[in-house]
Amino acid sequence: MKNKLKILILLLLILLAVFLRFYKLGEIPAGFHVDAVSQSYNAFSLITTGKDRYAESFPILFRSNGSYQPPLYTYLTIIPVLILGNTIFAAHFISALSGSLLVIITILFSYFAFDKLKQRFLFIIIATLTIAISPWAIFFSRLVVEANLAVTIFAVSLLFFTLSLKKPSSFIIACLFLGISTHAYYSERLISVIFLPLFLLIFKKHFIRKKKMVLLGILVFLIIQIPHLLILNSGAFARRFDQVGYAGDSGNISSGNYYFLQISNIVKSFINNYLTYYSPKNLFFDSDSEIGRAMPGLSVFYTWFLIPFIFGLKYLFKNLSNNINKIILLLLVITPIPAGLTGDIFYPLRTLDFLYVLSIIISLGIYQIYQSIKSNLVKKLSFVLFLYLLFSLFISYFVLFKYEKSDSYGYPYLKLIDKLEGYKNMHVVVDSARDTGIGLRIAYLRKYPAEKMQQQLRVQLESNYYSSIVNNNERYIIDNIEVKPINWGDSCRDNLLIVGDVLSVSDKNEAEHKLTREFEIRDLSGKISLVGYLTNPKDKCKKENIIY
């Protein structure tokens, strides 16, 4: 095959990947998730003031309602927000771009790492296509998730680690990217400190005479970890692990004071959670409604990928003398460890590195199957299967996911922002009991000045910036809109509109506080999501004479 044709094919595949990641990016997912809005408003705040929304100058971790988001995504989001303005598309841009870059990195990785394959170009096409159309890769590329940026950086480091076996100077660059990936997402912090020594141990023969190079690489990695060391004892560093882990959870570990039983239960929980990531049911069949998992009707991989996965595993184990297979096997074992340490059962968001490794194994399997097929007709039929996979992806994501998940992603609040344009002469209270992102959504999309927001939020900090003690009931005042949990004393206020979700105001509350239903906002599936009520202080509060 001529080189020009090869390049054309690869360009087409990259275009397909870019299309699947950027098509209607501002509209699907329908809404603006609380984590996404937190990152975007911080980026906007950094652009205009050089500080985040709590008035902290260039933080190491972003406090963000106590989740302490790793900083890289937010800092990179400055660029699209600066160029494209305060839009949902700008907020999602870095993730979609990372997902597209991952496809390009896969091409390079397949080219350099699998040079011993007979038909290397065929494998490159298969691996590129697998990453380009895999449900997990598209799903997370279209969400504002730091993990998607992290997997791309991790894949770059993987590429250089592979190259370092031939050209040891690449080891330093590999360590550089591995170090950077720890600032992109939590899982990479643990994966990197397990992977690096094991990689050196497995390939010690390659590096035995390149000690200087190894030391330099490790030094680069350690230098990049300095920001983490600075906040090691602050509470923020381990806050996320405390939130999602089970090691200190007496609810799960209910074995009294017996140290041995506690350890045994932790080990059991770990093995149980760890193994769920290898469950074919979870990987190839189980679709789920949870935000951290997958789209309706599809799992993280297509069901049919199970067959090439088995073939790929077989190839991997049969050719363990290959260096690249050793690396893949090592990653296959260690990448689900961070997720295994958390209490959630199968949470793919925390294992994107693992899913990337599985995609490579699946690609190897497809390559093996394709090579063993002799009939040209069957080979051509595989194109039909590819089209069917794309079709099922379209139905699951661009149709069902869009409609069925619009409520979870805060779509009704976007409609509310438009609706409130007509209530500028009234005071509005929006209930924030079940969604902490409402105030920031309004602030980001209305470009509410960051200085004003910092003044509001800085005083609400109940502890120092990196503390593990966090105020979960932040109150936002954006022009005439106040975002806070509902206080029924407000119902005696005149000219007031109260907005809440369907759980905020019961029928009993409505009658008791003499509220008048003003409007309803539905999500895309047609379900009532938000309700606006006008207060009637003259009616309700005349006896108490406390109208204000």
Add this chain to the structure above:
Amino acid sequence: MSRLINNDLKSFIKYNYFPIILFFILTFSNFWIYWIYEFNFLIGEILIILTLLLYLSLNLKNSKITLITFSLLVILSLFLIFSYFNKNLFSISQTDLIRTEQRKNFYANELGKIYRNRFGIFYFDKLRLNLSKIQEAFFTPMEWSLYFSPRRFKDYEKFSFFLSPFFIIGLLNFIINSTKKIIIYFFIALTVHTFTTLNSNVSPLLFFPLLIVCIDQGIIISLRRIKQLFHLI
């Protein structure tokens, strides 16, 4: 024929004391087999015989034993399909019905004429739903927690939790070596499970022999590796 089997068996027993003892310990030291006995004593007995036959057919290169194993598997499969056929597999529940009705609007909005025709309606409203149900039944046995998680069944796991790594090692070994008998057994068991319904304490019945041989194989491989390691040290 019986002499041939006898000779093979005798020599196998003579040189494999430990694996045989291990096999019997594994077969009877789990809760699952007793729950199966509780459910149906005869099925439990047949399953023990099937497990033993599968184990022997993997260890002895004897086509007669393989033939007997798979004949017994087919008989048990037919019995299970006829006795416990999953009548709900093709019926639509109230929840499915509500979801299907709701999705009709989504498809119509987004797909237009692709949905609004006879084939489109058949595919989206009927075929996709049924395929999904079959797939769900098909994939259910492929979840480790079904066998090793203590949370779902009577507060105990079917197999001791700490056997799960050995199961994976054994399974990987069969995958690497493309053990045809295991692959065929696996697909028959999966198919039978897809079309039958049994209570969750005993289901998926036919996977019991598979679990035993995989765990057994996993332990033996691990012990061999440890032995090699000690030799090296």
